Amino acid sequence: MAPIIETFPPSAIPAHLLTRLTSHLPFSIAVLRRLQVASLKKGGSTPTSHILYVHSDGSSHAAADDSSPFAAAYVDLSRGPETECWIYSSLQDSVPLNPVPTSSEALPPADLSRDERDACVQQLLVLLRRIRGLEASYASAHHGEEGLNKGHSRGYVRIGALHETVRRLLVAAGVRVKATGVVPVGQEWEFYATWLIRVEDLRVENEVELPGGMGWDVLREGDTGLVKSRTKIPKRDDTMLMVPSTVIRGEDGTAIAWGYLGVDGSVSTLHVEEPYRGRGLAKALTGRLLRERLRELGDDGWCSTDISTTNLQSQGVFKSIGGKPAWTVSW
Incomplete structure (x- = not known):
């Protein structure tokens, strides 16, 4: 059965798609949160934002418990140099959770028959063809903007939190994938682990008393330069000021610790x-940050963050x- 693809603007995200993505939590968390930011946050989307939904014939308004495969994506090519696209395929649910994701080779295979896997891959290819068309348009x-010259396509789209099983299947299907500029020199690829936690399971006191002179706040315009100077990952001021954030300030008002929920709902730039x-x-x-600000995006209680498999310090914090x-991704 040939896949069907539908395109929606952020102002008209169909309720059945949000319901279906919610029923596939936590696997669908990145795309679901990106759609929630697009629909709930001022500045969370732009006129060039697109929501894509690929499904089999007759499942457009499928019930949340429908077992038929589907794929979804959020695309906004105006967001460079930040992430421009998030992709989810229901095949991700069939990949066993990997408690020690360190590389592509250690990833468990999807627990699907060959026909089921091939159907999911075909949906992903349909999705990517539409994305390629959006990029060309x-x-x-x-x-002349963002390095575009005389209307020629860049030929690529920046994809975030791409599940490693999806990436490997797409590569096997002939899709060209290139690493971003933040991958360390001499390293072919950089893997991240998606860490999961539920708000109700947080091992942190509800009220934490800060040392004398320190106080709680949010990110403000004067903080963005400092935040960007402490990371190699490209950040935009408008994004940082739009998403939920938490800051600890010293006696003089200077930010001494910070973190925010990225446009995909993950804890970012801690x-x-x-x-x-x-x-x-x-x-x-x-x-x-998670107890007080996550509810601005959704009330399902799921939290996530993507941590480089070599970043032992951040891993220690979340542990x-x-x-x-839970699983391996790359950006």
């Missing part, structure tokens, strides 16, 4: 300035609050 309409480390501030900040690695 965007290039034509915005030539950082504590060097002189203030070792005091439990990262743990306290993460707990407050200490009750988080567990």
Whole structure:
């Protein structure tokens, strides 16, 4: 049965798609949160945003418990140099959780028959063809911007939190995948582990008393330069100021620790300035961020973060609050 693809603007995300993605939590969390940010946050989407939904014939308004495969994506090519696209395929649910995701080779295979897997791959290819068309149209309409020249397509789209099983199946199907510029020199690829935790399971006190002179706040315009200077990952000021954030400030008002929920709902850019480390501030900040700000996006209680498999410090923070690695992704 040939896949059917539908396209929606953020102002008209169909309720049945949100319901279906919610029924596939936690596997669908990145795409679901990106759609929630697009529909709930001012500035969460732009006129160039697209929601894509690929399904089999007759399942457009399928019930949440429908077992037929489907795929969904959020695309906004105006968001460079940040992530422009998130993709989810229901085949991700069939990949056993991997408590120690360290590389592609260690990834368990999808628990699907060959026909079921091939059907999912065909849906993903239909999705990517539509995305390729969107990218070409965007290039034509915005030539001269973001490195686009004379309307020629860049030929790529920045995809975030791509499940490693999906990436490997797409590569096997002939899709060209290139690493981003943040992959360390001499390294072919950089893997991240998606860590999961539920708000109700957080191992952090509800109210954490900060050391004297420190106080809670949110990210403000004067903080964005400092935040960007502490990470190699490209960040936009408008994104940081739009999403839910939490900041700890020192006596002089300077931000000394911060983190926010990215446009895909994941804990992003968690950082504590060097002189203030070792005091439990990262743990306290993460707990407050998730307990108080996550509800602005959804009330299902699922939290996530993507941590490089070589970032032992951040892994330690999320393990200490009750988080567990679940699957491998790349950006």
